[in-house]
Amino acid sequence: MIRFSCSSLTVVAAVVVVAGAAYADVDPLPSWNDGDTKSVIITFVESVTTEGSASFVDENARIATFDNDGTLWVEQPMYTQLAFAFDQVKAMADAHPEWKTTQPFQAVLEGDMKTLGEAGEKGLLEMVAATHSGMSTEEFEKTASDWLSTAKHPKFDKPYTELVYQPMIELIDYLQENDFKTFIVSGGGIEFMRPWTEEVYNIPPEQVVGSSITTEFKMVDGKPALMRTNKIDFIDDKAGKPVGINSHIGHRPIAAFGNSDGDFEMLQYTTIGADGPRLGAFVHHTDNEREFAYDRDTHFGKLDKGLDAAEENGWLLIDMKADWKTVFPE
Amino acid sequence: MIRFSCSSLTVVAAVVVVAGAAYADVDPLPSWNDGDTKSVIITFVESVTTEGSASFVDENARIATFDNDGTLWVEQPMYTQLAFAFDQVKAMADAHPEWKTTQPFQAVLEGDMKTLGEAGEKGLLEMVAATHSGMSTEEFEKTASDWLSTAKHPKFDKPYTELVYQPMIELIDYLQENDFKTFIVSGGGIEFMRPWTEEVYNIPPEQVVGSSITTEFKMVDGKPALMRTNKIDFIDDKAGKPVGINSHIGHRPIAAFGNSDGDFEMLQYTTIGADGPRLGAFVHHTDNEREFAYDRDTHFGKLDKGLDAAEENGWLLIDMKADWKTVFPE
Numbered sequence: 215m216i217r218f219s220c221s222s223l224t225v226v227a228a229v230v231v232v233a234g235a236a237y238a239d240v241d242p243l244p245s246w247n248d249g250d251t252k253s254v255i256i257t258f259v260e261s262v263t264t265e266g267s268a269s270f271v272d273e274n275a276r277i278a279t280f281d282n283d284g285t286l287w288v289e290q291p292m293y294t295q296l297a298f299a300f301d302q303v304k305a306m307a308d309a310h311p312e313w314k315t316t317q318p319f320q321a322v323l324e325g326d327m328k329t330l331g332e333a334g335e336k337g338l339l340e341m342v343a344a345t346h347s348g349m350s351t352e353e354f355e356k357t358a359s360d361w362l363s364t365a366k367h368p369k370f371d372k373p374y375t376e377l378v379y380q381p382m383i384e385l386i387d388y389l390q391e392n393d394f395k396t397f398i399v400s401g402g403g404i405e406f407m408r409p410w411t412e413e414v415y416n417i418p419p420e421q422v423v424g425s426s427i428t429t430e431f432k433m434v435d436g437k438p439a440l441m442r443t444n445k446i447d448f449i450d451d452k453a454g455k456p457v458g459i460n461s462h463i464g465h466r467p468i469a470a471f472g473n474s475d476g477d478f479e480m481l482q483y484t485t486i487g488a489d490g491p492r493l494g495a496f497v498h499h500t501d502n503e504r505e506f507a508y509d510r511d512t513h514f515g516k517l518d519k520g521l522d523a524a525e526e527n528g529w530l531l532i533d534m535k536a537d538w539k540t541v542f543p544e
Numbered sequence: 545m546i547r548f549s550c551s552s553l554t555v556v557a558a559v560v561v562v563a564g565a566a567y568a569d570v571d572p573l574p575s576w577n578d579g580d581t582k583s584v585i586i587t588f589v590e591s592v593t594t595e596g597s598a599s600f601v602d603e604n605a606r607i608a609t610f611d612n613d614g615t616l617w618v619e620q621p622m623y624t625q626l627a628f629a630f631d632q633v634k635a636m637a638d639a640h641p642e643w644k645t646t647q648p649f650q651a652v653l654e655g656d657m658k659t660l661g662e663a664g665e666k667g668l669l670e671m672v673a674a675t676h677s678g679m680s681t682e683e684f685e686k687t688a689s690d691w692l693s694t695a696k697h698p699k700f701d702k703p704y705t706e707l708v709y710q711p712m713i714e715l716i717d718y719l720q721e722n723d724f725k726t727f728i729v730s731g732g733g734i735e736f737m738r739p740w741t742e743e744v745y746n747i748p749p750e751q752v753v754g755s756s757i758t759t760e761f762k763m764v765d766g767k768p769a770l771m772r773t774n775k776i777d778f779i780d781d782k783a784g785k786p787v788g789i790n791s792h793i794g795h796r797p798i799a800a801f802g803n804s805d806g807d808f809e810m811l812q813y814t815t816i817g818a819d820g821p822r823l824g825a826f827v828h829h830t831d832n833e834r835e836f837a838y839d840r841d842t843h844f845g846k847l848d849k850g851l852d853a854a855e856e857n858g859w860l861l862i863d864m865k866a867d868w869k870t871v872f873p874e
Contacts, residue, residue: 274748351790395750408794418604419794420725421750431786431809437817438809440790453761460681460759460770462792464738464749479761479768487767 242388244539245381251537254530255385258493262468263392269491273393277467279459279480280386282400282407282424284473284515285497286415288367288377290506293514295406296330296338297374298361302345319344331513339446342403343427347444351405351429354442359409370542375414380543382471382497386415389469397467399423399459401451401476405442423462425450451476456483473497474515481520481529494529496520501535572718574869575711581867584860585715588823592798593722599821603723607797609789609810610716612730612737612754614803614845615827616745618697618707620836623844625736626660626668627704628691632675649674661843669776672733673757677774681735681759684772689739700872705744710873712801712827716745719799727797729753729789731781731806735772753792755780781806786813803827804845811850811859825860826850834871835864 246252262271283289303313303322313319318337321329330337346354367377386396398407398417404424411417428447429440450458456479459467470477470484473496481494496517499508509517524531534541576582592601613619633643633652643649648667651659660667676684697707716726728747730737734754741747758777759770780788786809789797800807800814803826811824826847829838839847854861864871 274742277750397750404791404794412604420607420727420792422794426791429787429790431783431813433812433816438786438813440786456761456768456770457759461734461756462750464734464752482763483761483768486763 242391243381243384245384247537247539249537251530251532255493255495258469258491259388259392261491271468271490275465275468276389276392276394277397277463277465278389278394278469279397279399279423279463279467279471279484280382281472281474281477281480282398282402284499285471285477286378286382286398287374288370288505289473289515290499290508290512291368291514292327292330293338293402294374295342295402296514297365298358298406299338299341299345301361301365302357303341306345327513334451336446336449339403339425339427339449342406343442343444343446347427347442350434350439350441352439354405355409358406362410372542375410377542378414379497379538380540381538383415383543385471386417390416394469395421397421397423397459397463399450399455399470399480401425401449401454403427404450423450423458425454453479455480459483469493469495471495471497472520473499474517475520476515478520478523481527485527485529494527495532496524496529497532498534500533501538501541503535504541505534507535572721573711573714575714577867577869579867581860581862585823585825588799588821589718589722591821601798601820605795605798606719606722606724607727607793607795608719608724608799609727609729609753609793609797609801609814610712611802611804611807611810612728612732614829615801615807616708616712616728617704618700618835619803619845620829620838620842621698621844622657622660623668623732624704625672625732626844627695628688628736629668629671629675631691631695632687633671636675657843664781666776666779669733669755669757669779672736673772673774673776677757677772680764680769680771682769684735685739688736692740702872705740707872708744709827709868710870711868713745713873715801716747720746724799725751727751727753727789727793729780729785729800729810731755731779731784733757734780753780753788755784783809785810789813799823799825801825801827802850803829804847805850806845808850808853811857815857815859823860824857825862826854827862828864830863831865831868831871833865837865 243252261269262276264270280286283293300322303319307313307323314323318330318333318341362375365374366372367374370377389396396417398411400407402424404422404426407424408419408422411422426447428443428445430443432439432441466488467484470480472480485492485494499506501507509521573582591599592606594600610616613623630652633649637643637653644653648660648663648671692705695704696702697704700707719726726747728737728741732754734752734756737754738749738752741752756777758773758775760773762769762771796818797814800810802810815822815824829836831837839851
């Protein structure tokens with residue numbers, strides 16, 4: 215620890231990292247109701263940041279991973295990226311008459327949510343691959359950004375990037391203030407998330423892990439470009455999440471937050487058989503009034519075996535209705 | 545910028561980021577001879593960090609990438625990871641009599657450097673895949689770390705991790721002090737580098753991009769493990785480097801350093817057709833006395849079309865003999 219007094223010193227452009235004790239006066243999680251859930255989180259953070267304690271964890275090992283859909287932002291009535299793909303399929307349908315009889319495109323054009331739900335993240339990516347291949351990563355980024363700037367959620371009538379969970383934003387901030395490195399590890403498309411995660415979550419592109427399609431480097435008209443093919447490269451879901459974490463981060467996290475069985479293996483990888491304190495948690499969607507209530511029986515974000523295994527594994531269930539004062543930012 | 549005076553304040557655990565001007569008195573690159581090469585580097589860094597200037601680049605876009613073999617550490621008389629693989633093949637040869645007549649194993653057992661050189665990074669990875677599959681990533685890390693702690697370079701008789709280039713270490717430090725995010729982008733195996741890059745280069749595992757074999761998540765005896773298969777996942781070389789950069793970093797770099805034609809596309813991606821200042825550079829191995837001299841005609845680290853294209857593209861050639869006061873750390 216660097217300690218200095220400065221009776222006549224002016225410190226310019228200083229980043230001051232205040233020790234944990236200073237938070238005693240300021241609630242780091244104001245949108246969380248006081249209670250067991252909040253206590254478990256704060257106790258965990260204090261335990262790994264208290265120097266000299268047996269549970270202290272070096273800064274470079276303070277890795278926390280967050281699922282995105284249903285953990286940081288709304289995933290009902292469908293994944294946001296699916297709503298995006300729907301709109302792209304509809305816009306391109308006249309040029310593709312074969313889509314009327316080819317799944318999952320037929321389901322999109324007919325609004326068949328059940329078939330689409332069963333197609334899962336893989337079906338979503340197939341649709342994205344089909345509708346977004348043959349363009350550069352920069353062109354794709356622009357298409358996604360343009361859509362996000364105009365599209366609105368059907369229930370809340372707000373842009374999707376405003377339908378993020380305020381308590382989780384505070385949690386990311388709190389961990390960052392305590393020198394955690396925070397990563398998104400999502401089944402969603404990595405290039406769909408990166409254009410906006412820094413602004414919305416304060417998580418930069420290089421700390422976003424997601425599903426991807428293959429890209430190829432080419433010089434196009436004398437300029438370098440990465441062209442998106444229609445071949446799926448990696449599915450960052452279920453047992454793919456620890457693989458994605460190892461590939462992109464190269465450490466096991468000490469904390470992981472998810473909300474569905476797609477996050478089960480990430481929580482196993484983070485918490486089981488490890489030395490030292492670990493925190494694994496599911497956001498449990500229990501609030502049909504302020505958001506949505508769902509778990510074992512839903513097309514998107516099914517939480518079933520995770521709900522059964524939580525107690526045995528010491529995983530925290532964050533009860534959205536009971537634990538959160540507010541759901542969305544004001 | 546945060547500015548505060550503190551007549552009666554004690555600041556605890558403060559990280560002070562001093563503005564660029566303070567470096568005017570201190571040479572940030574003491575192992576570099578004064579001259580054009582050093583000037584180009586310093587002018588570039590000052591141009592992107594001077595607030596208010598037209599060439600200023602926000603901190604979050606200050607991405608610099610470094611090749612590893614031949615750019616940050618020695619790659620002659622062979623890639624270090626190849627020396628590692630050799631020793632593994634020899635240790636396992638009795639159990640694999642078929643290797644006596646199967647390439648590239650035969651070449652290893654016979655010391656046939658020419659055939660091995662032609663096999664390239666891909667041949668190296670096939671050998672690593674064959675000799676290091678069926679174990680967990682943690683077991684592999686231990687094997688690699690154990691080898692690095694005992695193996696010595698044939699010419700310099702020192703551990704390989706001491707045969708890093710002191711001027712390049714200073715360059716990484718200098719960029720980090722100027723709020724660059726520094727990444728390794730190497731054709732070498734990602735899991736071979738990550739155990740030691742933080743200690744040696746101050747580059748943490750999540751900022752290392754490299755070639756990889758596929759891993760599979762499994763619970764083994766009730767504990768999570770990532771098992772290494774013998775299937776190559778990604779070759780982070782040549783046109784693969786921009787792909788790896790996009791996958792892991794998600795930005796185009798503004799500076800890239802390499803030493804061979806394997807870095808050609810990384811330099812194109814970094815410097816061509818981009819807005820604002822860019823720096824692309826090759827370390828040119830010109831010093832047979834202190835290290836090795838090679839470029840167009842070598843099995844490892846061939847620099848041929850890069851040498852021809854450097855002037856046209858405005859890429860800097862770092863002349864090891866002329867530009868570096870010292871090569872290795874004292």
